[in-house]
Amino acid sequence: MFAKIFEALYIKVLVNIVRQSTSTLVYIELHSKKGMIEHLHNEFDTTVLDEAMREFITTYTKESPYYYISVLDSSSEQGAIPTCSKNKINYYTDLSDAEYKCFDGKWTYYTSKSDIYEIEEHYKAIGVDFIFSPFLIMHNFFQDKITKSVAIYALVQDGYISISVFNEGELLYAEHLDMQASTDPDEMMLTDGLDVSEEDLDLESGIDLENIDVEGDENAILDDLSDIEDLDALEDIDEFSDAKDVEEELLENEEEILKEAEEQEDGSFNEDYQRFSLIQTAISHFYKDARYESQFLENIYIADCVGVSRDLKKYLEEEMFLNVYIRKADIEAELCELAKQELGI
Amino acid sequence: MKYSYIKPRKKTPFSTDLQLVLTFFMITIIMLFGTYAFLLFKDYRFVKNRQELEQSKVALAHNIKKMEDEIAYIKKQKAVANEIYTQNMVLKDSIANLFDLVPERITLSRADLLKNGLILYGITPNKDVYNFMLQAPLRSIFQETYTSFYPVQNGWLRFVSTNYINEDEAQTKDDSNED
Numbered sequence: 001m002f003a004k005i006f007e008a009l010y011i012k013v014l015v016n017i018v019r020q021s022t023s024t025l026v027y028i029e030l031h032s033k034k035g036m037i038e039h040l041h042n043e044f045d046t047t048v049l050d051e052a053m054r055e056f057i058t059t060y061t062k063e064s065p066y067y068y069i070s071v072l073d074s075s076s077e078q079g080a081i082p083t084c085s086k087n088k089i090n091y092y093t094d095l096s097d098a099e100y101k102c103f104d105g106k107w108t109y110y111t112s113k114s115d116i117y118e119i120e121e122h123y124k125a126i127g128v129d130f131i132f133s134p135f136l137i138m139h140n141f142f143q144d145k146i147t148k149s150v151a152i153y154a155l156v157q158d159g160y161i162s163i164s165v166f167n168e169g170e171l172l173y174a175e176h177l178d179m180q181a182s183t184d185p186d187e188m189m190l191t192d193g194l195d196v197s198e199e200d201l202d203l204e205s206g207i208d209l210e211n212i213d214v215e216g217d218e219n220a221i222l223d224d225l226s227d228i229e230d231l232d233a234l235e236d237i238d239e240f241s242d243a244k245d246v247e248e249e250l251l252e253n254e255e256e257i258l259k260e261a262e263e264q265e266d267g268s269f270n271e272d273y274q275r276f277s278l279i280q281t282a283i284s285h286f287y288k289d290a291r292y293e294s295q296f297l298e299n300i301y302i303a304d305c306v307g308v309s310r311d312l313k314k315y316l317e318e319e320m321f322l323n324v325y326i327r328k329a330d331i332e333a334e335l336c337e338l339a340k341q342e343l344g345i
Numbered sequence: 346m347k348y349s350y351i352k353p354r355k356k357t358p359f360s361t362d363l364q365l366v367l368t369f370f371m372i373t374i375i376m377l378f379g380t381y382a383f384l385l386f387k388d389y390r391f392v393k394n395r396q397e398l399e400q401s402k403v404a405l406a407h408n409i410k411k412m413e414d415e416i417a418y419i420k421k422q423k424a425v426a427n428e429i430y431t432q433n434m435v436l437k438d439s440i441a442n443l444f445d446l447v448p449e450r451i452t453l454s455r456a457d458l459l460k461n462g463l464i465l466y467g468i469t470p471n472k473d474v475y476n477f478m479l480q481a482p483l484r485s486i487f488q489e490t491y492t493s494f495y496p497v498q499n500g501w502l503r504f505v506s507t508n509y510i511n512e513d514e515a516q517t518k519d520d521s522n523e524d
Binding site: 003006007009010065066067068070073099101103111116120127128129130131132133136338341342 | 353359
């Protein structure tokens, strides 16, 4: 009872830390009983807890004994599986050395115990109260879309990409990928990319007009041209036109105007191509792996935390025939939302 | 711990320094309250002891009174016993004296001692022996003496001597003797 009284008397300080490939984002929110008092954001060009970062954090944590430090789990050993049943978990992955939690009785997110220990050790000087999975952020961020028809969702962070497939609120597939750990983009394109495009996705196999033997048999020509009729037939399929998320597109158009002005092309091409490759690989896994319930994917929703270029959208649209919707996301603020939900603020 | 992999650390507004100061104050307050409680307890015990002592005092006073009454009663009993003893001694002496009065030739068979008299039953060889040897001393003691004889087979006489002291005369006699 006294604890509740004291808690009401003090402000709450929510410190949210997101470790990126070369930098660390720190977002701090100060909450009183009435609501948010102040929020601050800072980016440090280091991935370790240096003196400047510690000083920045402790300046605010000193203000109240009720401070909570949340860290986004960026370990490569994490993931999510579409079941909560302990009997079925082993069918997807071995979680004997992992810490896992069931979400809403529908799906499970997990990470390795050693990574949790590593995070706790990394931030030992300031301590850690919460460690959240990026899949929770993705679920929270696309809450309005996840409950609808099947789609692929991607949380694009600096250095990491979390991919999941949801159908009417049910997780079908999830994967967390570390861009630094992934192989050379060109190599990936030649291996996985080709596998998907040529073997599984027949949509990509267009009509090569050069291969048409003009001097050959007329019937042969007509046979080749029959593929054109298939293309016409494809346009008639209602599913493709209806699957377009008009509301999302309108929202996106406004963002695009702003983004185009800000967009910096230097260096982002390679990263976006790598992201595209990773998404392509993940989709390939989803289709190929018999453990997952395979469904045809038409839409992809991307939570953009780094400012992806238009190229990523172009690749996905042109290479994989996906309807791509990109939403700007503030990863550290989303992490803070989770901390607030955890604390019931 | 709805979503997080780990539990948050326990939050408390009490820093280590504050905890130390509060602990010190708490110990002081506990000691003060402890002393106060001890004194209250002692006071309570004192009041209770006093009440017990007062109760025992009343009980003892009651016992003393009872014992005094018993002493008085015993004293009375002692006085009565002494009186009886004296009376018995007097009676014993009287009886001894009475038997001393009886000559060897007269045999008493019964003697009734009355409050103001003496009735003697016995056998005498003859009236003269009785008259001279027993009646004379009896007359000196008792104011009124009546004797009746009746013979038995061997020629002796059985007698009944009734003797009374006239108290008024005896009193007068005593008074004149005192004078």
